[in-house]
Amino acid sequence: MKENHPTYSDIQNVHQQLSDMKFEHWFHDNLFPFQWWLLVITLVLPWFIWWKFVDKKRINNILLFGSLLMLLVMMMDDIGVEMHLWSYPYNA
Secondary structure (H helix, E strand, O other): OOOOOOOHHHHHHHHHHHHHHHHHHHHHHHOOOHHHHHHHHHHHHHHHHHHHHOOHHHHHHHHHHHHHHHHHHHHHHHHHHHOOOOOOOOOO
């Protein structure tokens, strides 16, 4: 008796469909509302403030540490979202 397991191709097709659905949802529901612009401002404004007050003599060390920390946090967030430990729903 042969068990009916999904093939790798089946999984890839479903994954592509899910990616397309996520993009459509993001493009039509989450792009450019007020909250989106607020996030852009809260992303850009601290960089200007940080640049004004950062110790320019240690900029290489600070940027290296910050970049490594950012990569670690991004990887951990991606793993958490992929494992469905948390999500970021948005209701328009």
